[in-house]
Structure formats: C-alpha cells, structure tokens
Amino acid sequence: MKRQKQKQLLGIAALIIAAAIWQFVAEYVVGRSFILPSVTDVAVAFVNLLASGTLLIDIGVSFKHFGIGILAAIFLGVPVGILMGWFRVADSLLDPIIEILRPIPPLAWIPFAIIWFGLTAAAAGFVIFVGAFFPILTATYTAFRSVPKIYVEAGKVLGCDTSFELIRHVALPSAIPSIASGIRISMGVGWMCLVAAEMFGVSRNGLGYQLWHNYYLHQMPEVVVYMLILGFAGLIIDHIFRHYVDQRLLRWHEGEVAS
C-alpha cells in the first residue's frame, strides 16, 4: 500500500518536473509559441476551447466516428473470423480475398470512403472500420483454430450435435480472451485511423479535423490541446475496455494463465 502511494507521488512529481522544463524551454530557449507553445499557452487555449463548447462537440463527434467503425468491425470481423476458423471451405474461399485486402493501409481507403459516403460520420467510421476489422478477424480466426480438441470432444459427448451449438457453447467462450485482445488492438489502430480520417477531410468535425484546422490557422497551442486530448481519450478507452473485460468476461481466465 505504501509502495503504491510512493509510486504515485513519484509519478506526479515527474509530470510536474517535465511540465516545468517544458515551460522553461518554451519561454526562454525557443521563445516562439508557434514553434513550441508553453504550458500556460496550452492551458489558456484549453480553457477557451472548453468555454466555447466546441471541444465537447468535437469529442462527441470523434467518439461517434470511432463507435461506428469499431462496432462495424466487431459485428463483421468476429463472424467472418468464426466462419474462417471453423469451416475449412470458408477459409479456402475467403483467405485469398482477405490476404489481398489486408495489406492495403486503411488510410488508402479515404478517397472511396468520401465517394461512397460523402462527408458523413459513416465515411469516417468506414476508415476506422477498415483499420479495426483485420486485427479482430485475425484474433478470432486464430482463437478458433486453437480451440483445445478436448473441449470440442467434451461438447460433442455432452450433446452439442451441430456446428452451431459447438461454436456457440464451446468454441466461442474458449476464444473470448483472444477475441477481446484482438478488439483491444483494433481499438488502438482505429483511434489512429480516426485522427487521419478526420484530418484528411472525411469529416468537418472531430478532434482530428480540429487539429488540422487549427494548424492551418497557425494556432499551435490549440493543436497541442487536441493532441493531448487525443492521447488521453485513447488511454481512457483502453482502460475502460480492459477493466470491463477483465471484470466481466474473463474472471475465469485469470486463474488459467501464468501472471
């Protein structure tokens, strides 16, 4: 307990020192807010953005884009991964297509995202979807390929007589830990795609859009505010997800693995 507290205090101290060095360098070494905004510049910009209300709107819009992309990736990636992992025929059919599409960087889809969906939330969501889809697909596929045979056989002798029942009651629960970690990875990738998609004009709102917009206006303290918020939001998303998964879904898994 005392260790924990000590560690926290040290962490806070390090942050304060880093901020102080940043402030000093920005003000007395660089001296130009355009090249390196100081801590106080950034703080003022943050308060202004918050007061004007645009910040909350942009956070909301970005989360909407992110939600659309991630949910679409889960709802498509998991079933396709299951099909490919469980049925050889589906694997043989879909694998070549997947292998051609997978190496295309998600951002390369931006032109078509705009042509297909216009400047809508769906367009930004689509780019995020492309980035998030493959990690989820791969994780689901791999997990289904490595379901221990003993569980499948136990399921069979206990009365699972269709593939659907085996998938639903045996393979899927056993695959959940690695699907969850696939989703976690895809959320990281999706968050990066979000910024890029919004930057490149797939949207007229959102944190990524504002970051780029403020760069055009040469308001660099605002740019730093958006950078920090993007980092912070990504961190929070990851924490919430991990917390939820560990608590709710994976209590059993903790006892099964070396930690």
Place this chain on the structure above:
Amino acid sequence: MSGVIVENLSKAFPKEDGDVIWALKDINLEIRDEEFVCLVGPSGCGKTTLLRIIAGLESPTTGRVIVDGNVVTGPDPRRGMVFQEYSLFPWQKVIDNIAFGLEMRGVGKEERRKIGERYLEMVGLSQFRDAYPYELSGGMRQRVAIARALANDPDVLLMDEPFGALDAQTRNRMQGELLSIWEQTKKTILFVTHSVDEAVYLSDRIVVLTPRPGSVREIVEIPWPRPRDRTSIEFADVRRKVLRMIEDTENSR
C-alpha cells in the same frame, strides 16, 4: 437394458506413405447392463481408441458397436464420457459445467441447476458449486467431470483413465467413491486403465487386450463382493495373473 455389444470391430489409421496401421483387429465384446468392465493392456494397445469408438468420437474401419439396440454412428449424450485430461470448461462455474448437457437438451435453468446440485452432492462437492475449475484440485476436477457425465443420465459411462493423473492416495479414494456412485446410479461402466490394481479393485470383468493390433486376449471374471481388500491373497493372485498376461502379450510381439 443398456448393454454394449462390440461386433468384429477393427480400426486402421492411415500412415503418411499411404499404408495403414491396424490399431484394433476383430474385437468382439459383450458388456451386460449395469456391469463394470475394465479394459487393460500394454500401452499402445488401442484401449483408448476402442473407448473412443464406442463413444462415437471415432468411427470403426470395419464392424460396429451396438448400445441399447442402436448402432453407434456418432457421439451421443446417452453415452457419457470422462476423459483422462481435464476437460471441464474453464469459463463455466462448476454447477454450470455439470448442467451443460442439460442445457444442450433444452432443460430450463431452474430445473437443470436442481439436477446439477443433486450430482454435485453425489460427488461431495456441494461447497464448490460456484467455483471455477481452476480453483479445484485434480481429483475434484475429475469428480466434477463424472458428475457432468452423470447429469445427462446416460445408459453407459465411458471412462478413459480418469484417475491417471492423480496421486496414489487420491486415486484410491476416487475408486471407492466411483464404486459407491455406480451402486447408486446402476450405470453400465466401461473403464480404461493402465493400472491392473485399479482394474482388479473395480471391475466385474477385466478385458485384457494384446498390443498392435489390439484384440481381446482374455477376459478375467472377478466375482467377489465389494469393497475389496487390496492386500488379500486372492487379490494379489489375480493381479499377478493379469500382469503376467499383459507382459506375455508384450513379449510375444
């Protein structure tokens, strides 16, 4: 009427060069209703394969298995199976593991928990109802696995070296418990083991298999009442006799 009949059963596994290996050859066996039969033999004699074929997890190359008048074509909850490896679903609590088969049959949640609790009590683990498998010792896991197989109320219970991974003391205790469960439930039990001691302690009849290809070498009747005394002279005699048979089959190859 839940006997098991194995008729002219052979099993070949394909080799890489296109040839085949015969794991089992011309097995004929009849197991009566409510009988406790052990399969023993040197390792690699195909006793597990035979059990898996009876379970329907593998199909015979020739011949057939008839349980309760029906030819076995695939796995069926009426033939319960307890595996050598720990096979409990790690994501389910003990009670849900036991009720799994009932869930597959569409039994309602209340009802299946009630039935599950009855079998949980039978194996003496009521206080572990809500534990996860990782919280249990090896012996407890196998007891839950037995309860899980029994909860389906199968005609036949197939057991593949279920106590093979347990220490000697736990093993002896589990054997006693299994006999008491057998007396309570009146199931036909087919039990694979490599321990002759275990076979003599448990079974009405011991089926001794020869190695590669496995075939029935001899069937030893053990008509004594239970519980049996492992230290008695006749126990030692039968054990010696069966051990010698297994050794002979190995040497005659």
